[in-house]
Amino acid sequence: MPRFQPEDVRADLLYLRKGSGYTPQRLASRPALVSILGGGTNSAHEPQSVLKERLISAIYSLHDEDATLLLEVFNLDPSTTNTTLAARRSAAGHRLGIGREAVADRDSAAIERLLRQLLTGWYPKSPAGIRIPEHHNGFVQHAVHVSTFVRDCRHLESIQRYRLFALFDDVAYVTMVMSYPEPPIPLGPHWQVRSHQLSEGWQHQFWHHTPMRRGHTYDLAFRICNPDPQEPYWLTEESLAFHEPTRFVRFDVTFLGPQPHHAWAFHGLTALERPGTPDDPHHTRTLTLTSHNNTITADFHDAYGGLYYGMAWEWYTEMQ
Incomplete structure (x- = not known):
């Protein structure tokens, strides 16, 4: 956060x-x-x-x-x-x-x-800047923090944290749509999740134990675990599409076991464009793995428009 x-x-x-x-x-x-x-x-x-x-x-x-x-x-x-x-x-x-x-x-x-x-951000940021579109869920996503753990090149688990600022009274729940088959596990006693299957994914409603009040801040956190940590698929990306405008975003990925050959952060890409390439000066930047905990971190601000922000990496070819 x-x-x-x-x-x-x-x-x-x-x-x-x-x-x-x-x-x-x-x-x-x-x-x-x-x-x-x-x-x-x-x-x-x-x-x-x-x-x-x-x-x-x-x-x-x-x-x-x-x-x-x-x-x-x-x-x-x-x-x-x-x-x-x-x-x-x-x-x-x-x-x-x-x-x-x-x-x-x-x-x-x-x-x-x-x-x-x-x-x-609903104002012209003079002398230059962007105007962020309106919000749909009745709150501001002030901050999003995604922490992912990769073990032996495979996804182990991710923890997503959202800091929400309510714009209206009596907002009962927060809606998120995910393609991941496993239901998220809320962290803390204040939220319950109700899931509904869609044609290509799942809709999750996170209900707060009391209706949210305008001007108050709420923290939502949940864990997504891989049901098969030995699956053959090697993870090469962690990203989100930001349909709700978000002021501050952080991704960090920790590698348990083998480390990637190189990694980069990307921002403002469509689903077809992501994850970009490390040599794109307009949408990507190279990341360095920290030596003490084998983690890469990327920070962004003013994410919006349904575009993807996140990180990607490539493994050494001799490992494959």
């Missing part, structure tokens, strides 16, 4: 609202917010001016009333000169004809809506 979670982004927004509001230094000190704006964990990936533009762009993607108010309370409105949150709220209350406490209620609610915009 990523280092920063939705709750961390919320806390950073609330911090940025306080005191003098936005300054480059105060934003740089908020690693979760910097990360969700595309700046990495240390602002090295994008300059501060771009991160500020993206924050303003996300605010402008809200309704006009929310956008105007948040620009004021974050001290991002050029006409705002107040250096304290109380003074900025007083000025906004004077403009709106309401008290400062009423302004506080409004800007707190607007920050929750801004949080959803940032987590989903």
Whole structure:
């Protein structure tokens, strides 16, 4: 799972609202917010001016009333000169004809809506970027982590972890479609799975023990085991098609026994294009096996569109 979670982004927004509001230094000190704006964990990936533009762009993607108010309370409105949150709220209350406490209620609610915009990516990421399509299951897949174990060149088991941020109240279950014949085994007491066979695979409904609530984060994890670890098929790929937009993705594969000749990560490929080739500079990158645990790892962000992301490898020819 990523280092920063939705709750961390919320806390950073609330911090940025306080005191003098936005300054480059105060934003740089908020690693979760910097990360969700595309700046990495240390602002090295994008300059501060771009991160500020993206924050303003996300605010402008809200309704006009929310956008105007948040620009004021974050001290991002050029006409705002107040250096304290109380003074900025007083000025906004004077403009709106309401008290400062009423302004506080409004800007707190607007920050929750801004949080959803940032987590989903439903705003133009100025000066350039992508707009992620809408979600279908009523939640944001904030993060997905797939850990796979390969023993003697064959699939042993995989553990998939999903961090979900609910967009609506009373979402009862999460639906996933898989081709793997064995049913997934939920990890933890909070989920139950109901499976239905399709013409070419299985549909699994993961029911939470209570209906999910808007603005809350939920962790779903399950294990997929190979019923025949001695099967003749040698595993050469681990990947997922991301129909639900996902902000952060990690794959890791651990090899127990023989190690592959070489491995690569790939992203944004169709079912027919995957797994690509190691020499494609646009969709793949070479991976190095770690010496201490024989594991390869690949990280991605903003996966979407039903395209495949993952890792592939080739075994030494003399082993086959």
